[in-house]
Amino acid sequence: MRVLHVVTGLHAGGAERQLALLLRHLPADQEHEVAALTGPGAVARELRADGFTVHHLDMRGNRDLAVLPRLTRLIRSGRYDLVHTHLYRAMLYGRLAARLAGVRAVIATEHSLQSGVIEGRPTSRGVKALYLGAERLGSTTLAVSGQVAGVLGEWGVPAGRVRLLPNGVDAARYRFTPTARAAHRGRLRAQLGLPIGAFVIGAVGRLVPGKRFHVPLEALVRLPDARLLLIGEGPERAALLDRAARLGVRDRLVLTGERDDVPELLTAVDVLVSPSREETFGLAALEGLAAGLPLLHSACPALAELPAAAAPHARLLPSEPEPYARELALLATTRPGPFPVPPAVAHYDIARIATDLAALYRESVGAPPAAAPAVPAPAAPRTGREPAAPLPRGRSRRTAAAPSGRRRPGG
Structure with missing residues (x-):
């Protein structure tokens, strides 16, 4: 097919x-x-x-x-x-x-x-x-x-x-051995200019108004030793940088731009925040849970449709700086995690x-259903030194031209 x-x-x-x-x-x-x-x-x-x-x-x-x-x-x-x-x-x-x-x-x-x-x-x-x-x-x-x-x-x-x-969510992609996790954490914090002992707040998503990333940015003012790591790109980048400068926290905000190593980046984070008031699913929240992080969020239909026990380390908050600052200050003091992966991640x-x-x-x-596959063994935690997977069948390494036959710019 x-x-x-x-x-x-x-x-x-x-x-x-x-x-x-x-x-x-x-x-x-x-x-x-x-x-x-x-x-x-x-x-x-x-x-x-x-x-x-x-x-x-x-x-x-x-x-x-x-x-x-x-x-x-x-x-x-x-x-x-x-x-x-x-x-x-x-x-x-x-x-x-x-x-x-x-x-x-x-x-x-x-x-x-x-x-x-x-x-x-x-x-x-x-x-x-x-x-x-x-x-x-x-x-x-x-x-x-x-x-x-x-x-x-x-x-x-x-x-x-x-x-x-x-x-x-690909839970196995976020699962590392303690040794590999510590190695990624130290390497990425050094690359990103994040002090190894700092409390780092993470967020993942497009930099657009609806994500409300100004909420953790304003909460950062009340957390003098914390850093905010925003993973993503979008039209609000300049506005967030300007707001950070006005708030006096520009030196504690790190914008990564588009990245394809989100699981590794989340090892450098102590808590994931998702302050948007509306989401259609809430994938970033699930990724944070898969990484073993405590989660502070304001909307996540994926979790709202499950019992609370499916994500015991997720906390639902109003999308305003004050409640986020209060909960983040508590987490900065206790430094919990990484937690075991909760049932919500397996569900999705x-x-x-x-x-x-x-x-x-x-x-x-109208094709016949596939034969039932054998149940694979659970994936082991990743060490960061695994060999590359073989190329699956049915795929090609070529870059396609557009239908006119003219070569289009690559990605």
Whole structure:
């Protein structure tokens, strides 16, 4: 089976990182390629390094309709059995292009829909009309949480066309032996200019207003010996730096930019914070728990849909500086962790999520279900010296040209 994933872009946002993670865990009898409408980024580099073909369509704006025939030609010439779209623009163009190319099995994952907001922007009547019109061209919409499924229902998407398939986390990727963890922690703190004995607050995500990273930044004022490590990139970078300077904490803020070594970076952190008021899933929170960190958060549907015992070291707080400063001061004094990985992480294990998605692909194209695989032994903690994994079947190390035959800029 050949599957083309159409995504708006491949910078290191939550949806893009989740796509890369899923692709690494889908079965070898399914061949997957990726088409990015807009420019490359850290995730494109990761995918190419893993051996996946990545096509770039060079879309130059939301209304660049010329991308539609290019994408249609790619789908037709690639003879894909199924098209899977991710994010709003890719959903609009990908579903239509798949139909024009004659592909009827079209799945969309809804990563970013909230009540009145999609991908951090307010939804207008026109956006909603376009969304619902494009939805009818597909076969199934996957909601990453019950909250997203609820919004889809409020918008009028028929319940029979919506399935719940949450995001997943690769718990083994965050598991290190004590020796390896200490080595990563010392090396990365030295590289990032973080004192080895400092209390380090970590946060992961796009630097956009909705993530509310100014909350831990303002809390930092009340924590004179703490540092804040923000892992991610985005349009709020300059504003955060300006605010840090005004608050007098510029020398205690570290911005890493886009990184593909988040599990290692989290070994340098003592607590993870996720202060956004709204999330569609809360992947960064799960990553912090997988790393054995205490978690302070303000919204995480992934945890809200589980009993409290599934994440005993997670604390739900109002998204304001004062409560975060209070809890962070307590953690700075006690310095707990690393903790055992909580049950919530196993519940969202990426291997299970990928197995469910692969089964849906087979169902969507009318293929017989796969034989039940043998249950693998639990992964051992990583030492940091493991050999590289062999290249899975069905992948190519080539970099694809765009459908016109002209070489596109690489990622």
